[in-house]
Amino acid sequence: MKTPELLSVAKELRVWIIEMLAESRSGHPGGSLSSVDLLAALWFSEMRGVDAPGGIKDDRDRFIISKGHAVPALYAVLAKKGFIAPEELKTLRKTGSRLQGHPDRMRLPIVETSTGSLGQGLSVAQGLALGLRMEGKKSRVYCLLGDGEIQEGQVWEAAMSAPKFGLSNLCAILDANGAQIDGPVSQVMPLEPLADKWRAFGWHVIEIDGHDMEKILHAYKEARELGQSGAGRPVLILARTIKGRGVSFMEGKIEWHGVAPDGEQAKKAIAEIRGGGSNG
Amino acid sequence: MAKATRQAFAESLVKLAGNHQEIVVLDADLAKSTKTELFAKKHPDRFFEMGIAEANMIGTAAGLALSGKLPFLCSFGCFLTGRYDTIRMSVAYSQANVRLVGTHAGLGIGDDGHSQMGLEDIALMRALPTMGVFQPMDARETELVMEYLVNDWKGPAYLRLTRQNVPDLYPEGRVFQPCKLMEIVKVDVGRPGVVCFATGAAVAEAVAAAGALLPSGIAMSVWNVHSLKPFDEEGMLAAIKGARLVISVEDHSVIGGLGSAVA
Numbered sequence: 001m002k003t004p005e006l007l008s009v010a011k012e013l014r015v016w017i018i019e020m021l022a023e024s025r026s027g028h029p030g031g032s033l034s035s036v037d038l039l040a041a042l043w044f045s046e047m048r049g050v051d052a053p054g055g056i057k058d059d060r061d062r063f064i065i066s067k068g069h070a071v072p073a074l075y076a077v078l079a080k081k082g083f084i085a086p087e088e089l090k091t092l093r094k095t096g097s098r099l100q101g102h103p104d105r106m107r108l109p110i111v112e113t114s115t116g117s118l119g120q121g122l123s124v125a126q127g128l129a130l131g132l133r134m135e136g137k138k139s140r141v142y143c144l145l146g147d148g149e150i151q152e153g154q155v156w157e158a159a160m161s162a163p164k165f166g167l168s169n170l171c172a173i174l175d176a177n178g179a180q181i182d183g184p185v186s187q188v189m190p191l192e193p194l195a196d197k198w199r200a201f202g203w204h205v206i207e208i209d210g211h212d213m214e215k216i217l218h219a220y221k222e223a224r225e226l227g228q229s230g231a232g233r234p235v236l237i238l239a240r241t242i243k244g245r246g247v248s249f250m251e252g253k254i255e256w257h258g259v260a261p262d263g264e265q266a267k268k269a270i271a272e273i274r275g276g277g278s279n280g
Numbered sequence: 281m282a283k284a285t286r287q288a289f290a291e292s293l294v295k296l297a298g299n300h301q302e303i304v305v306l307d308a309d310l311a312k313s314t315k316t317e318l319f320a321k322k323h324p325d326r327f328f329e330m331g332i333a334e335a336n337m338i339g340t341a342a343g344l345a346l347s348g349k350l351p352f353l354c355s356f357g358c359f360l361t362g363r364y365d366t367i368r369m370s371v372a373y374s375q376a377n378v379r380l381v382g383t384h385a386g387l388g389i390g391d392d393g394h395s396q397m398g399l400e401d402i403a404l405m406r407a408l409p410t411m412g413v414f415q416p417m418d419a420r421e422t423e424l425v426m427e428y429l430v431n432d433w434k435g436p437a438y439l440r441l442t443r444q445n446v447p448d449l450y451p452e453g454r455v456f457q458p459c460k461l462m463e464i465v466k467v468d469v470g471r472p473g474v475v476c477f478a479t480g481a482a483v484a485e486a487v488a489a490a491g492a493l494l495p496s497g498i499a500m501s502v503w504n505v506h507s508l509k510p511f512d513e514e515g516m517l518a519a520i521k522g523a524r525l526v527i528s529v530e531d532h533s534v535i536g537g538l539g540s541a542v543a
Contacts, residue, residue, distance in 0.1 A: 117365050120366055127347070134347075
């Protein structure tokens with residue numbers, strides 16, 4: 001898929017996110033919307049072997065959503081890909097649903113691992129990358145992290161070890177939207193300089209605007225080519241994003257981290273996304 | 281003969297690894313103590329030294345399991361359960377086919393003190409959904425439990441092992457019944473007045489106690505519990521029929537341990 005198509009897919013995903021959150025009356029719009037463009041480019045242009053439920057292969061590329069609260073964005077992707085029916089999105093967060101508020105591998109194996117307790121996904125992604133490499137598979141493993149999330153110590157344990165094992169098939173994507181529940185990341189627990197920190201741990205860092213589709217596609221390509229070149233280094237894509245991206249009254253607003261829109265707000269949000277410019 | 285169950289575990293691991301290419305091993309700078317260095321020497325390409333970073337080791341093992349490997353991750357029991365949230369989320373609630381191996385069970389480790397002793401590990405691991413909890417009483421049973429964990433058990437499991445030597449107790453020729461109680465000391469005549477359940481290193485102590493009670497006319501049977509979860513409730517109910525006293529012995533807090541399982 002090329003950029004214009006991806007932009008239209010991203011719009012559709014945003015609409016579905018708003019619809020499912022409004023239906024469930026709870027959930028996390030801010031961090032779901034900030035990661036949509038990154039996920040659209042990844043799932044509809046970059047990842048291999050995930051084209052249809054029937055086409056799932058052992059040597060497929062893998063995706064782990066470590067920032068589990070943004071899973072509505074992943075559910076929207078899975079619906080668009082055909083892994084789940086779009087109607088099922090309405091069951092988000094309902095008792096018995098496969099679409100739990102945070103990803104649950106026991107109900108929906110395509111999420112690869114259960115997350116929601118922050119800071120754990122990168123370690124699992126690393127193990128998967130190691131195992132797939134041992135099996136001689138060409139699969140690449142992607143892991144979406146939040147910037148607030150990387151305050152967890154386990155992330156830095158994984159940041160230490162992935163370069164040790166030369167995991168060039170591992171690509172972490174940092175959705176740096178700058179905000180977490182209690183306030184701006186810079187105040188809650190400052191993390192900058194982010195790029196320097198990851199580089200110092202041995203990662204190849206690509207810093208981009210996480211809403212610029214061309215730049216996102218280029219970053220994935222650079223990461224893949226670096227992996228194929230045998231450089232032996234994992235890649236971190238440091239994506240600068242805006243929380244709530246695509247819905248003006250949510251953008252950059254911390255209060256939209258974990259509050260769902262009501263019916264009126266959802267209508268307004270969807271109208272804006274549908275009528276919006278190139279990036280929704 | 282006497283041997284530490286950690287030693288028997290490592291020997292069994294090396295033996296099984298020959299026919300099971302899916303076995304990989306992770307350790308957190310304790311390979312000399314958990315004895316996984318035996319495996320590391322034999323299969324360096326299947327051994328991952330993760331440094332003093334247990335949470336990342338647990339998550340990495342979960343990922344390896346997702347790729348089809350059978351990871352054994354090893355450290356002291358207390359250090360593994362110290363990273364409980366990662367075990368809970370990335371292993372138990374993800375149903376990752378991981379074998380967590382916690383050595384240095386209980387007071388039996390000796391002088392290093394409580395910071396190195398697994399004292400609550402059985403309780404914590406039993407509480408996790410999908411997690412099996414196993415503790416063999418001697419070297420032979422360690423080998424049998426290992427075969428079961430490699431060939432038959434599906435999903436996550438915790439294997440608890442001793443630092444210290446334990447005497448050979450496994451009865452010659454007895455067929456191993458996974459997840460079932462095994463009678464180690466049988467009362468010759470009639471029903472026993474006292475029924476004792478024991479696990480791990482405590483089984484030898486219970487056997488000695490049964491011998492010591494005999495001259496006083498107290499007949500005590502001893503049952504070995506190698507599987508704390510699933511726990512053989514049916515077997516237990518049959519064993520305690522008519523008993524005047526039921527006791528449990530373990531090198532672990534009675535809260536959440538074998539004592540709680542029996543109660």
